[in-house]
Amino acid sequence: MLRILSCVFFIIYSSVVLGQDIIVQRMSDSINTQAEEYWPTISADGNTLIFNRLVNHKGLENEDFYYSTRDSLGNWSKAQPLSALNTEENEGAQTLSADGRFMVFTSCNNRDSYGSCDLFYSIKIGDNWLPPRNLGKAINTKAWETQPSLSADGTELYFVSNRKGGKGGMDIWHSKLLQIDNQGHMHWSEPENLNINTAKSEVSPFIHSDNKTLYFSSNGYTKQPQFDIYISRKQNNTFTTPENIGAPINTSADEIGLVVNTVGTTAYFASNREGNNKDIYTFPLPAAYRPEKVQILQGRVINAKDKSPLLSSITLQSATDSSLTYYALTDFKTGEYLLCLTQGETWRLSAQSEGYLFHNENIDLQNQELPYEYKDIELKPIEKEVRIVLNHIFFDTDKATLKSTSKLELEHVKQLLNANPSLKIELSGHTDSQGSNTHNQQLSEARAKAVYDWLVAEGISPERLAAKGYGEHQPVATNATAEGRAKNRRTELKVLSF
Incomplete structure (x- = not known):
């Protein structure tokens, strides 16, 4: 009881001193237990929480994944183990892509590791997680790699390592996904050491879905040995000077593993602030520390x-x-x-x-x-006579000159034909009713031919293509309004045979 009262007093005292209306709350017993809970991850919709729990397994302490879901009333379900990914070894410090189907996490003493702890990934297919794979030699070394954070689209990775070339004990590194090969292996760029690292340690990076706002913990910006939470923002491919987010979030204890929900209003983190094991806490994020x-x-x-x-x-x-x-x-x-x-x-x-x-x-x-x-x-x-509008084919006004902004759509047509060697298509041009019938007919024919010529120049056989202009004779909307006329000015693709 005294511990609870002292914690409440600290929160109230800090809030009054700072003039902030911040209430830091320990999450419910559905999440927190007498064991240690830490490394929270929140789903994009804010209704699934994945975290680590230190459990006793055959007399040994073991880190496992647990998850909890929130109902329509805001109540969290009793956390359950994520059995598909838990093993007899330690797994933890996970990060999820925005869609919740790609996870990167730390696995220690794994037979497929290059060092003691490596980063692994798993993909969720339907309701099942595939067996984890090592992220590869670009990311993992003989040193310790841990605490990953993925960008929302899964193409950028921040992580912590004590590998060679760092500035301190543990540093934050950044790498970009180069490709996924035919065997499903990921290839990443050579990791770069972030400019925010100090001679001490920076840990638990979290890059928000805006891909600009980075939260992390450090013991290198003060003389105190404890870890505080900081924020830094990406500007021109570098990060701004980190700012301590202050009390009542940061205390004389360790605060680590902060994550922020997608809409940028609520944060979750782990702390041992009540004098015992780590628990997961939550608080409304002040406007000054919110992401874009x-x-x-x-x-x-x-x-x-x-x-x-x-x-x-x-x-x-x-x-x-x-x-x-x-x-x-x-x-x-x-x-x-x-x-x-x-x-x-x-x-x-x-x-x-x-x-x-x-x-x-x-x-x-x-x-x-x-x-x-x-x-x-x-x-x-893909069936005979099926047609689509090529919405991103653009021409100069009243001309048949393709604009550069058409290239992405043209590439998609080329890819479609290359992926389906037996496919033959008709490319058709259409206009609105402004101008003479003869002019519109000639313009539609010339525009269809321009797309035809581009594809032939890219190696598509002319025998697989037909170009035809229909002028103003096949409208899909009224010509009485500007919006309708815009819809009528179009290029279509029709399947001739497949």
Whole structure:
């Protein structure tokens, strides 16, 4: 009781002194026990918590994964072991991709390790986690690699290591995913030492879904031996001078493993602040320490004919900044996908699946206030007479000159033809009704021929292509409005044979 009262007094005292309305709460007994709980990870929707628990296994202390889910009333279920990934050795310090289907974690004394503790990954297929694989020699060394943090799209990795070339005891390193080969092995870039590292130790990095805001713990910025939580923001590929987030979050105890929910309002971390084993705590994140706002785009990719779920790859590229590109792979069982995106952008979405025509469209989220956007994507099977609009084929006004912004769509057409050698298609041009009938007919023919010529120049056999102009004679909308005329000015792809 005295310990509880002293903790409450500290929180109130710190909040008053700092003028902040922050209440740090120990999570319920559904999460915390008399054992040690630490390294929390929160799902993108905020309703699944994965963490580590130190358990007794055959008389030895062992780190295992546990998870808990939150119901509609905000109550957390009693934590259960994540049996698919737990072994008789130590596993922990996990990180999840935004869609919850790609996990990187630390495994110690594993027969596939290069050192005592290495980083491994597992992919969730349907309801099952695949056997873990080592992340490879670029990431893992004979030293100690641990505490990974993935970017939301799974293409960047931050982790902790005492490998050669560091600045202190434990440092934070950064690497980018280069490729996944045909055997499913991941290839990563040579890790770089972050500029925020000190001569002491920096641990438990967490890169938020905005891919700019980094939270971590350090004992190298003060003279105290305990670990405090810091924040730093990415600017021009480097990180700003770290800022201590202060009391009542940081205390005279160790605070580690802070993670922040996707919408940037709530944080979770582990601490031994009550004088006993580590527990997991939560608090509302002050505005000064919040990440940039992100938007979540989620939904399913389905068969346009029977609405069955599809395994599909999805790419989103900013319409104004091509360096802003996100990738996702749908769940093969449900067709579900989830992407965390920079807020206030217009996106060019592309979805592709084997045996189906691709789907491209623009998604305008510039004025979207809500953090979540739900969108199902329908793909048409490759069948004779099936057609799609090539939404991202653009021409100069009243000309047949392809704009450079058309290249991504043209590449998708080329990829479709290369992946399906027996496929023959018609490329058709269409106009609105403004201008003379003769001019519109000639313009539509010239635009279809421009796409045809680009594909032939890229190595596609002319025998597999037909180009035809339909002028203004096949409208899909009214020509009485600007919006309708824009829809009528289009290029289509139709399957002739397959």
